[in-house]
Amino acid sequence: MNIEYANRIKQLPPYLFEEIDKAKQKALSEGRPIIDLGVGDPDGATPDFIVKKLHEASLDSATHKYALNKGLSILRERMAVWYKDRFNVELDPDTEILPLLGSKDGIAHVPLAFINPADVVLVPSPGYPPYVSGTIFAGGKVHYMPLKAENDFLPDLDNIDEKVAANAKLMHLNYPNNPTGGVCDISFYEKVADFAKKHNIIVCSDAAYTEISFDGYVPSSFLEVPSAKEVGIEFHSLSKTFNMTGWRIGMAVGNKDILQGLAKVKSNVDSGVFTPIQYAAIEALKHALELKPKFNGEYAKRRDTLVDGLNEVGWKIPKPVATFYVWAPVFGDYDSASLAKALLEKTDIVATPGNGFGEAGEGYVRMALTVGSDKLQEVVRRIKEKFF
Ligand SMILES: *Cc1c(COP(=O)(O)O)cnc(C)c1O
8 A cells, every 4th residue: 555645744844853963863873971961851850749630630530531621720820810810811711721732732733713714924033843733734834934033033024925925824932932043122022913913913922931031130920011912822841841741731822813723723623621630730839939040040140151161162142041951053154954964973973954934044053951061061161172
């Protein structure tokens, strides 16, 4: 039998991390002392009290059944309290909050509810891959919005062609930004809301990193803009905030009609979040504000070790005020791929080539602060020895 992939699979952009993945596997199999700054997955464990809650809740057999798609009402209520405490945004737990199996679930599925063939989805480049794959699975067309250093890694909305804007039905945004570490202020979000209203575009704000920030900078929510709820939703996740990437829980909040569309898709593809995980998430959110300084203190220390260290050596890299990513411009004659390759070959350091996040990521490598400061000191030492 001839097994052939559907066109939507063939249309996915090439996976540009393959070469570095292979080189990393080879280096590991040779027993080389790899330091992996490639993975965007916190190295720390989920806090104990959250794990304990999962265990405790799982002992009650009532939690073993199919969960409700819209989740426990006490979970949605807790999410509303957290949004109010953190962003001063009011949400109706019944209609304006939808729990997700991680925010990737919502990001990848939302186009299926709203995008028809020929509809355009505005996607930041570089960006998180599901913005593109979700659009392609829904049959839509991707229009890239380049994020450039000279624009502080914000898309230039004034430069989006009128015709493109007219055909656009949805826009993805992500601040604090992966992979650039870029941030935005509320005036940018106001501009986005006006643009979206003018062109009838659904805004999907990916806020996965709002809780990871430094130097007194406190990221905003898109929903802090009074008109935001008319045009959009925001995705949030417990993954990065609480070292819970494997647990698969997040949420979409905001416009109730948009959420209903997403819920309709999801009710046909999954059956909700495992109930003990919902109880654990309630516990996590209750303690969100007290956990934050500890997590962020550690990431800030790592950021300073790596960025100050590399700047001293002669690799000029700006310091991010949010996320756990360092977006480092390439030096010398290197491009993204050749620098990532050279780092691995010469220093056994894994960094991610920026072009793998989209064409506009060329000229950078991404290094994740997901290893301890002692290892980051070693990274600086090795780079100094082999490159500077
Ligand atoms: C990690 C990450 C997420 C979160 O994904 P989950 O599915 O919630 O684990 C969302 N957006 C971006 C940009 C990310 O880097």
